[in-house]
Amino acid sequence: MLKKKNIRALLALATHGLLAASLAACSSTPLPPDTGCGVPGGFCAPAAPIASPPPAEASYTPPPPVAPVRTNPVDLPPSADGRPLADGAARAGVRIALLLPLQSDAFAQPAEAVRAGFMAGYERDRQGVTVNLVPTTDSAQATLDAYARAAEQNDIVVGPLSRPAVAALAAGGAVSKPTVALNHPQTDGPLPRRMLVVGLTLEDEARQVADWAAAEQPAGRALVLTGKAAWQQRLSGAFTARWSQLGLNNAVVELPSSEGYVDANALADLRARLQVDPPQLVFAALDAVQLRQVRSAIGTSLPTYGTASINPGRDPAMSAPELSGVRILDLPWTVQPEHPLVASYPRWSSDTEGYDMQRLYALGIDAYRIARELALRPNGSFELDGVTGRLSVDMGGASPAFRRVETGTVYRDGMFEAVAFGR
Numbered sequence: 001m002l003k004k005k006n007i008r009a010l011l012a013l014a015t016h017g018l019l020a021a022s023l024a025a026c027s028s029t030p031l032p033p034d035t036g037c038g039v040p041g042g043f044c045a046p047a048a049p050i051a052s053p054p055p056a057e058a059s060y061t062p063p064p065p066v067a068p069v070r071t072n073p074v075d076l077p078p079s080a081d082g083r084p085l086a087d088g089a090a091r092a093g094v095r096i097a098l099l100l101p102l103q104s105d106a107f108a109q110p111a112e113a114v115r116a117g118f119m120a121g122y123e124r125d126r127q128g129v130t131v132n133l134v135p136t137t138d139s140a141q142a143t144l145d146a147y148a149r150a151a152e153q154n155d156i157v158v159g160p161l162s163r164p165a166v167a168a169l170a171a172g173g174a175v176s177k178p179t180v181a182l183n184h185p186q187t188d189g190p191l192p193r194r195m196l197v198v199g200l201t202l203e204d205e206a207r208q209v210a211d212w213a214a215a216e217q218p219a220g221r222a223l224v225l226t227g228k229a230a231w232q233q234r235l236s237g238a239f240t241a242r243w244s245q246l247g248l249n250n251a252v253v254e255l256p257s258s259e260g261y262v263d264a265n266a267l268a269d270l271r272a273r274l275q276v277d278p279p280q281l282v283f284a285a286l287d288a289v290q291l292r293q294v295r296s297a298i299g300t301s302l303p304t305y306g307t308a309s310i311n312p313g314r315d316p317a318m319s320a321p322e323l324s325g326v327r328i329l330d331l332p333w334t335v336q337p338e339h340p341l342v343a344s345y346p347r348w349s350s351d352t353e354g355y356d357m358q359r360l361y362a363l364g365i366d367a368y369r370i371a372r373e374l375a376l377r378p379n380g381s382f383e384l385d386g387v388t389g390r391l392s393v394d395m396g397g398a399s400p401a402f403r404r405v406e407t408g409t410v411y412r413d414g415m416f417e418a419v420a421f422g423r
Contacts, residue, residue: 093128094375096368097150099159104138107162113348113357114161114182117364120345121372129372134159140168151177156371158182170195178374178395180367196393196400198370200331200363202231205307205406206238206285209329212408212421213281213305214246220280222250223302225270225294227257227286235285235307243283251279255290262290267297274298281305288312288323295322303327308334308355314414326411327419333362333387335409335416342387362387 098118101107115133122131132154136146143165150157151174158180160166167185169175175192183199191197213222222243226236236252243250253270256263284291284306291310300322308330312323314337328335332342334355348361366386370393373382381394389406409416 093130094156094372095130095132095154096371096375097132097134097154097157097159099134099136099143099146099150099157100161101138101143101165102133102135104136104162107138110357110360111161113360114364114367116348117361118158118368119364120348120361121365121368124345125369125372129375136160138162138165140164144168144172144174147174147179151175151179156180156374158367158371166197166199178371178378180371180374182363182367190399193399196370196374196395196402198363198367198391198402198404200359200388200404202234202307203238204404205329206235206283207242208406209283209305209307209327210239210242210246212327212329212419213283213303214243214248215421217281217303220248220303222248222281222283223274223279224250224252224283225286226252226254227290228254231309232285235309236283239283239285250283255286255294257290260287260289262286262293267293270294271297274302278302284310284326286310291326292320292322295326300325305329308359311335311355312411313355314416324412328409328411328416329406330409330416331359331362331388332407333365334358335407336418341385345387359388366391 098115100111100115102111102115104111119131122129132150134146134150136142143160143162147157147160147169154177156178159182160169161182163183163186166181166183167187169179169181170185170187170191171189173192175195177194179192179195181195181197181199184197184201185191213220222239224236224240226232240250240252253273255266255270279302281303282305284294284304286294286306286309288310291304291306292312295304304325305327306329308328310323310326311328311330311334312320332339336342337347345365348358366384366388369384369386370391373384373393374395376382377395379395381392381396383393384391386404389404392401392403392405394401408419408421410419411417
């Protein structure tokens, strides 16, 4: 397992287009910027080029070429809701191409995490499905060429993974088969008719937290605590925009920090401010270490909300009374490991273990399940209880629609208690 300081360095490279600082003194494994990975507890940092290669200790040796994984083409079982199968799917089985940048030095680690999760999903529900692994580099042109070959030989394509590759595919008019993109192209234009985007996003998580907080504090004035990092600005910006849409008031305080710790003078100023003008709740666009500092300084009485970035994990050594009662939105894979669906898949461990990698593994599981359902109803709609959240897909409109609702929890004594909330 990578040392914590190396994990922190890797996270600094990353973007939640696919899906970082430190996670309670321990950050997730670094992910390249264009995956959208790299916030504490999630994939989502700014999409900027990598200035230098990952540290030597974080290097990754691509696996040898992998032969396609195949099953005998047999009839698919009925769909989850009992609807009849798509014509042809029941007769010949479904061919799914998994298009990942396994030959890229920068993206091989996250690609391997997605591949492992995808194959875990396949092993659990493999009947009637053939999976063909299509390794490629991180070059947009190489990805487009590989996509063309994959689409010609398969019924569904899952990928690409990097943001530039997804953007190139979305803009190039090359989407010819149902395609499950694993990142967001960051475009205001309409997506191709057959492209479904299922990547994890910081902004959507922050908006869900805003809805949750508004449901519990309907007349609340929010204090938004953030930092200068790009992922923190994205979180706080999305929360405040949604909070304003709900007709509620907020104030934003940017806390300077050094080496991952909030400046002591800033904490003193914050404490004085709250004594004069206390809010009804706090949204923390911080990491777990910073939030522990903040709550040590201002107390734990204010209802406090955040995304996966403030998740300290289930390690008893990281449990602290300062975080008791904090409301955290995160993936079921992370906060509900005992849930029957989550527990039905094997946990993943590797030399690149970390929260970001675990989320990519979970994304791979759900990507397989979505692809399999698309085979059953390529132009319909469906819902799934996934390991990354409650998933809704609608392929019947002018543009494919996807929504993921993650799990709201209250953190107490190193454990997560699920909380129901509407959206």
